Structure formats: C-alpha cells, structure tokens
Amino acid sequence: MSQTVDRALSILPLLAEGPADLGQVADRLGVHKSTALRLLRTLHEHGMVYRQSDQRYRLGARLISLAQEAMENLDIREIAHPHLVRLNESCGHTVHLAVYEEDEVLYIDKVESRYPVRMYSRIGKPVAITVAAVAKLLLADLPEHERRALADKLDYPMYTSRSTPNAPAFLRELDKVREQGWATDLGGHEESINCVAAPIRGADGKVVAAMSLSAPNVVVTADELLTLLPLVRRTADEISGEYSGKNPAKDPV
C-alpha cells in the first residue's frame, strides 16, 4: 500500500541473503541509487541495518533484539515453558514448541536434549512445513479452504525418502492427523530423527501451538518414542488448560 515502506521492507530479506552495497540494493529494488540510499539511511537510523567497515550493508542488531522481544511476549510461550522443561526432565529428549502464522511455522521455544547426540534446530527458525510433526498439527486445524490453498502453494522437498511428496499426500496426512489428535514425523526430515507431537488448544478448541518430542534413532527407536506419546499429549493438555483458563480471549503469536 505504501510504496516507500514497501520498498524499504523489501531490502531486509534481500540483505538477509548476505551483505550488499548500495548499487546492488538499488538494482534489486529497481530504483535509483539515491532512492536506495535514502531508504537504507532510514533503516540505519532505526538500527534495522548496519553498515560494515567495507561500506556494505547488513541486517542490524535492533532487528535481532526486536525479534527477541516479540518472542518473549508470546503468552503461550511463557505458559508452556515450565511444562516443556518438566517433560524434558522426565524423558531427556529435545522438546519443541511451535506456532503457525501466515504460511509459516516457527519454533518459539526449545529445551535441549540431555543426550549427547542432539538435533539441530533453532528458536525462530521456520520449520520444514511439509514434514514436521508440529506443522502437521497446526495446519490440520486450518479451515478447509485455507488448508487447501496453502497445500497447493507449498513446495515438497524430498529431504528423505519418507518426506511428504506432494499436496494430495499432505492433505491426506493432515486429515489423519486432525482425526487422531496427534502427529509424528518418522524420518521425514532427517533420516535418523523421529518426532511425536501434540496440539495445544485455546478455550475455543482451536490449535494455538504444537509441541513435540524429538530423538535420533541412535538414542531411541521410533517405537520407543511412541510409547512417550501419552506423556506428550498429557503435557500438551495441561498447557491447553492453563492457557485457556488464563487467557480466555487472546490469540497466539
């Protein structure tokens, strides 16, 4: 809607790919250098971009701290955290908390495994939306048309031979997940890593977040991990209860 702001914001993802100089930014935006300069200056004043000693621009520190605040203010995150920690203490595996927002699923909290072999992931990172157990739960709860539209729009990278191959398969999987009320990812993202996940619901029954337990094959087999499912579901339900009790009319992320 606002051309200037639109252009300025378009600079950010561009810089996320790596540092760029004024000319490169101007070219990729399709504007005159002087225009790009003014935009970058404004972004700079707000700390959203940083100028390195070689004059090139990078994303700035304020961006990082803003994102940090954004996450710390999430209600579910705060409520869920102690439960996640407790779950981790009782089984030792990696625990994740994720939310859905506008076509993306993000990890917003994580408790690291107590085993030496750990799964790679990072808070704030978008998850592999077509295979992650938490993503399945979050997307399965979307209204029919939205779910369909999103499924069509997605790419289906074959991380492994067990990755979800295409939209129809994904939609079928989502139906199954919605019905059973929990989800798994058995080697669909990383060959040797399995996850089981359960939904966290608000007072109106809508899924506001999802949590998962992840562990590599070398630590526990998929079957063994599945025996922990009831524990995960119980934890998720506890969080749901607390969330809907305390925040009757609020929305996630």
Added chain:
Amino acid sequence: MSQTVDRALSILPLLAEGPADLGQVADRLGVHKSTALRLLRTLHEHGMVYRQSDQRYRLGARLISLAQEAMENLDIREIAHPHLVRLNESCGHTVHLAVYEEDEVLYIDKVESRYPVRMYSRIGKPVAITVAAVAKLLLADLPEHERRALADKLDYPMYTSRSTPNAPAFLRELDKVREQGWATDLGGHEESINCVAAPIRGADGKVVAAMSLSAPNVVVTADELLTLLPLVRRTADEISGEYSGKNPAKDPV
C-alpha cells in the same frame, strides 16, 4: 530521512511492548488513523506485523525469521561456535558470545551450562551493557571519543551493590580492561553470578566479539572461575586466529 519509512519503523518497537490496536498506534505515532492503517497494512504484507483475532497488531513471524537469518550469517558466530562447544565440554559452564553494534551489545551465541543451576539469558537479547564482562571488552576497544560519548549516554542501573555506579567509574573500568586484555563481572548483574571474558580480535587487532564463561556461586566460587581464565583466553585467541586468517577484510555484525 524518509518520513513514511521512519513512521512505519517506529511502529515496531511500539508493538514490541505489547499488542496495540489501530487507534493506539495512530496516537503514539501522532498521525491520523488512516495513515497508521496504511502503514500497518504495508508492514503486514511483509509479515512484519501480525493481526490477532481481536484485531490488534503484534510483531510478526517474518521479523523473527529475518533476525534468525541475520544471526546465522554472522561470520564470527559460525567460526566461534565449535570452539565455544569445546570450551563448554571441558569445563561445563555456560559460554556466551557477544558483539557490539551501534550502542548495543548482543549475545549472538550461547552454550548452556551442564550444571543444573543455570544462568538466564537468551541469544539476541541485549546485555546489561554497564556491567557485563563481554560488554566491557567490546566497549573498551572503541575510540576514546566514542567511548566517552557512549558512557555519558548510558544509564547505570544498580542491579546489585557491585554494579558499575556511573560514567567515570565505568570509563576507569574500561581502561583497566583494555590494559589487561580480559574482563570480569563479579556479581555486578546478578548477585550470585560471576563471569570471566576474553576478546576476539580481527586481523587488524580490533575487537570484533567477546566471549565469556559464566557460573553461579553455588557451583564455583569467583576464585575458582578465575582459574579458568587462561583457558578462556586461549580459546578466544584460537578463534581470533581462525577469524583473521579466513576473513581478512570483513567486519562483524
């Protein structure tokens, strides 16, 4: 420089304080509601803000994932990480990596303590700049006038009785730190937590990052922690070597 962008960006820190509706945003920006609406719409299109079901605006997921990318692209972070992990393995304490950028010091990496009692901190969070050991190292390396200007501008909250009380004391501490080449924070932020830190330097000798070891009193005394200083300094020097070898002409964050 660009009024529209300036206003749009001003919305973000405002929303970081918590969700707000259109009217509140317009008021705090000092613009008409329709103007605020257009700005918010543009931010929304870019995923920088999210609209909750109660119509209020929040910071959005794209902001979080952008910040994530910003951090993952930091060269020092990547180089330093394995060293930090190794240091953690050899002593078990919490390891932090931090950089300075435009009046802020941010943690950009962290390896959690292996002891049950842990220090609270989060990657991406601005550190307590007047007391943190890593902050002292990063600021001590600034040019005289910049350091002075910054020191005057800062607040000096008394987190504990041992916090840095004011600008002159801080500048004196920075001088000491610069001279000795390492820094400590002995209960200046949290009464029971001590840190020792060492600088990471680029090829030109400038401090590009700082790393620290933190541990609560209940785990090790300050004196015991200080015995680990040589190990921390050695690790920092290794990182410096690798950084300046591989990236001769590049700048941190």
Added chain:
DNA sequence: ATGAACATTGCAGATAACGCAACACTCCAG
C-alpha cells in the same frame, strides 16, 4: 434494535519521495 467504538474507504490538496545529473571520494594503473 440501537448506539458506541472501532476499522475502513474515497477523495482532493499538499507534502514528501523520486530520478536526474553533478559532485566528492577512494582506489588503482599507468
């Protein structure tokens, strides 16, 4: 139903953003 509070749209005027072109700077090569 009725109104209050809020979000949204269309519009005309005016500001503020645009691109241009000229200028400064740095870094090499000759």
Added chain:
DNA sequence: CTGGAGTGTTGCGTTATCTGCAATGTTCAT
C-alpha cells in the same frame, strides 16, 4: 603524480504519493 573507473553523496525541480478529513462499514454490547 595523474588520470580514470567505480563508488557513495548532495541539491533540485517535478510529480507521484502520502496525508488528513469526512463519510461509510463493521462489530459488539446493551
């Protein structure tokens, strides 16, 4: 030392773009 190429930067006139207003929708609660 000098020229030239590749940058980043500045001033300015034009016009597109943003703005604030006022009217219209929308969503609640009474």
